[in-house]
Amino acid sequence: MNTPLLRIRIETAQDVVVARRRARDLAAGFGFSRLDQTRIASAVSEIARNAFEYAGGGEVSFGFDAACAPQAFEIVVRDRGQGLRELDAVLDGTWRSPGGMGVGIVGSRRLMDRFEIESTPQGTTVAMARYLPHERAALRGSELERVVNGVAALAPQADSLAEVQQQNRELVATLDELRERQEELARLTQELEATNRGVVALYAELDERAEELRRADLMKSRFLSNMSHELRTPLSSIRALANLLLNRLDGDLGTEQERQVKLILASAETLGETVDDLLDLAKIEAGKTEVSPAWFDPADLFAALRTMLMPLLATPHVSLEFASMAGLPRLYTDEPKLTQILRNFVSNALKYTERGQIRVGARLEAHGERIVFFVADSGIGIAPEHHTIIFEEFAQVQNRLQQRAKGTGLGLPLCRKLAALLDGQVGVESELGVGSTFYVELPVRLAGHARGTPADAAAADTAADAGGDASGARTSPGGAAS
Numbered sequence: 001m002n003t004p005l006l007r008i009r010i011e012t013a014q015d016v017v018v019a020r021r022r023a024r025d026l027a028a029g030f031g032f033s034r035l036d037q038t039r040i041a042s043a044v045s046e047i048a049r050n051a052f053e054y055a056g057g058g059e060v061s062f063g064f065d066a067a068c069a070p071q072a073f074e075i076v077v078r079d080r081g082q083g084l085r086e087l088d089a090v091l092d093g094t095w096r097s098p099g100g101m102g103v104g105i106v107g108s109r110r111l112m113d114r115f116e117i118e119s120t121p122q123g124t125t126v127a128m129a130r131y132l133p134h135e136r137a138a139l140r141g142s143e144l145e146r147v148v149n150g151v152a153a154l155a156p157q158a159d160s161l162a163e164v165q166q167q168n169r170e171l172v173a174t175l176d177e178l179r180e181r182q183e184e185l186a187r188l189t190q191e192l193e194a195t196n197r198g199v200v201a202l203y204a205e206l207d208e209r210a211e212e213l214r215r216a217d218l219m220k221s222r223f224l225s226n227m228s229h230e231l232r233t234p235l236s237s238i239r240a241l242a243n244l245l246l247n248r249l250d251g252d253l254g255t256e257q258e259r260q261v262k263l264i265l266a267s268a269e270t271l272g273e274t275v276d277d278l279l280d281l282a283k284i285e286a287g288k289t290e291v292s293p294a295w296f297d298p299a300d301l302f303a304a305l306r307t308m309l310m311p312l313l314a315t316p317h318v319s320l321e322f323a324s325m326a327g328l329p330r331l332y333t334d335e336p337k338l339t340q341i342l343r344n345f346v347s348n349a350l351k352y353t354e355r356g357q358i359r360v361g362a363r364l365e366a367h368g369e370r371i372v373f374f375v376a377d378s379g380i381g382i383a384p385e386h387h388t389i390i391f392e393e394f395a396q397v398q399n400r401l402q403q404r405a406k407g408t409g410l411g412l413p414l415c416r417k418l419a420a421l422l423d424g425q426v427g428v429e430s431e432l433g434v435g436s437t438f439y440v441e442l443p444v445r446l447a448g449h450a451r452g453t454p455a456d457a458a459a460a461d462t463a464a465d466a467g468g469d470a471s472g473a474r475t476s477p478g479g480a481a482s
Contacts, residue, residue: 005148006062007481010052010079019060020045023075024150026062029147030073031136035177039111040073040130046104047126048076055081055124064144065129071138072114072129083119091117221286232276238268279408280340281393284417291334293419293446298362298371299325301335301342305360309346318353320346323361331371332445337418338373341426344411345375345438353379356435365441374439382430391426415440420448 005026008019023044027037044060051058065072084090092106095310105126109115114129132139139147242265245253253261283289302322313320322329344362349358356378363372386397393413412426419426419440429435 002067003064004205005064008046008060010058016048016052018049025151029150030132035174037127038174043108043128044075046108050104051077051079055079070131072131074129077126080123083121087119146350158402235268235272239265260442268294277414280414293333295330295332297330297333298328312350316356329444333422333442341415341418341440342373344415349375349377353377369444370441371444372439372441374437376437378435381432381434381436383432387428
């Protein structure tokens with residue numbers, strides 16, 4: 001206790017009453033509320049009464065701790081009795097005494113912020129404290145002296161009847177305050193129940209909207225799938241008829257007729273690619289796309305890509321180069337899906353690169369656990385604010401080459417979903433007017449699917465090649481994408 005304030009000897013029952021009054025008066029001077037004043041006075045009264053009844057007397061010391069934060073009103077009650085033999089049982093509330101001993105200690109402990117008790121056969125010391133209210137400014141030396149002097153100036157009164165009347169008034173005030181709090185709690189409970197009803201209704205509405213969205217998404221996927229299948233047959237017929245005409249199976253064509261038939265064939269092939277993309281998207285969204293990983297060499301993948309994509313170069317001002325795959329390990333993933341992603345990247349690069357170079361390469365990352373395939377071009381580039389938009393379905397960035405390089409905006413979204421199926425991700429690094437680098441990052445070994453090792457796969461490939469069994473040969477990465 002930092003600053004002693006007042007000391008009262010407990011020798012008679014009237015001294016207990018005086019200790020209670022002084023505790024209440026000091027609490028009022030320190031700025032405690034009426035309810036807190038009653039709590040402090042009741043705790044002091046109970047502990048002082050125990051000292052008088054069970055130890056034959058004692059002493060109550062009041063003090064003020066100005067050093068702690070927040071500051072505290074401290075009370076220490078000492079007696080010279082025989083101590084409490086069952087102190088632990090008293091404190092945890094399991095002690096039962098015919099005379100009620102221990103009940104006051106447990107109750108007082110609940111009323112105070114700090115409560116410590118030490119009991120020996122030579123006596124018991126109870127130290128308790130109540131922190132000053134947060135809204136109360138810190139007390140300084142002069143203010144503290146003024147409070148103590150004001151309490152000391154009060155005439156000592158030991159009228160038990162007057163104290164009982166004061167306790168009754170405090171009890172009535174406390175009951176009124178409790179009633180107001182109970183009414184406030186009831187009001188808050190009603191508001192909470194109303195809010196809960198609103199939240200339940202909102203959740204029900206959200207569930208309904210989610211179900212509607214799920215049905216709409218399912219209908220969209222079914223529509224895309226059915227439409228794609230329905231369009232494939234007439235498109236195949238158009239391509240077949242156009243090839244028949246170009247091959248002169250039904251007679252010669254004039255120059256203008258040949259040009260028109262080639263336009264028809266090119267349009268049919270473009271529409272066919274769009275239909276394939278729509279069907280792939282619909283299958284992925286419906287969860288019907290299967291991942292079929294296998295071991296393969298990245299060098300074989302690039303060789304097939306080179307064979308497939310070199311004929312697409314339409315201008316001598318653009319070169320397509322493939323980096324060396326030396327030092328890269330064999331991969332275990334879905335080769336056709338990876339081929340489809342890279343083919344889309346290169347096709348976009350060819351569309352939007354008027355002159356310069358397109359470079360396809362790969363590198364290891366994450367200590368050799370992941371591999372990044374990239375397609376870098378020197379084309380028109382993409383502004384930073386459009387880097388995320390281009391991976392959304394049917395989203396296209398307007399540019400000066402838009403009329404020449406037409407598309408539906410499905411290629412990059414399809415790449416993003418295919419990469420997700422392979423536990424990977426796609427991204428872009430681009431600057432407007434400088435060029436773009438599209439990349440796909442994948443695990444070297446697709447988790448949850450791997451069977452065997454790269455050495456086992458290489459041995460199987462060698463055995464298949466030696467046997468000349470065409471049915472056992474590995475699928476070329478240039479084959480049809482899933």
